[in-house]
Amino acid sequence: MPSTSTGKKTAHSLFNRSLVSIYDLSKQQILDVLTTASKMERLKPEAKAKILAHKTVASLFFEPSTRTRLSFEAAIQNLGANVIGFSDENVTSLKKGESFSDTIKMVCNYAHAIVMRHPITGHARIAAGEASVPVINAGDGTNEHPTQNLLDLYTIKKRFGRLNGLKIGFLGDLKFSRTIKGLVHALNKLGDNEYYFIAPHQLRMEEGITQTLKGEGCKILEGEHLENFIGLLDILYVTRIQRERFDSHAEYERLRGSYQIDKGTLARAKKTLALMHPLPRIDEISRDVDELPQATYFQQAHHGLPVREAILSLILGGKHGKN
Ligand code: CP
16 A cells, blocks of 8 residues: 655655664664654654554564554554454465465555564565565564564663663573564664673573674673672563473473572662563563562563554654654
8 A cells, every 4th residue: 555644765764664673773763763652652642643544554463462463553543543454364365375475465455554473584574575565573483573672672761761881681581582682782782781691501592693792792791590690780681481482392391490580589689670571471570579669571561552653653654743
């Protein structure tokens, strides 16, 4: 569907571009999203509802989601646009044998942009290649989740007032996590921080990725034991051991309880620590931690809304109101 927006495509703007990878964004583009998200939090609902009036956005979820799908769909509606789509590919003509490529081409007839989650690495890039409208990657396999990266950055900026000079620990499943490598890459673009990769040996970040990040100038220390690091961290970013990424159920069962954060763990942390998690959690953060001031994960999920409103309005060319 052709865009009728008055937005302009300049070297720095996100207008009419796909968002497939956080690696594709410049520092200025990331900062634009964060600034626009902050404006979204201050805009009155009636002003927000005019931003994308008469637009349609397709929400195509080939893999389960709670936060990403619902916050995107709420953001689309808050901006005054219509949402179409599906959250289960079994209700589509893919079941009759239609190709992924034709499916994406068809959706472009009905929508000004596509938000898509897919279980297979690389399918967001493939969709962007097929589509005549911008594609926003809402997670592709174990590869990337750029809008999660942006809401994580927004959360850190709001919490600390800066994206620089922080000691940040990443805990759990670093091998299959699609959020961590992109977040470290983006943080390193924006500031000078220290990163601690803490994981069981079997779930360590791939050596090649760690080396690439180090090559970009990231200061990374690796270890298996949280107690060696917890006292010095400003942020502890916990990830779920993801059952759906394991070939062997026995291996998953062996590793799933590797780390459990409870009040005792946080007694050894800074009072100002931000405990983050992209969610969903299973049992890696105990429920009794939720009431502590360090618990940041529900705020983090809440920030999905203004950040996704910002992304949609920048890509579809809406006006964001006064500063
Ligand atoms: N954080 C995140 O992507 O959550 P969902 O899988 O529920 O969308």
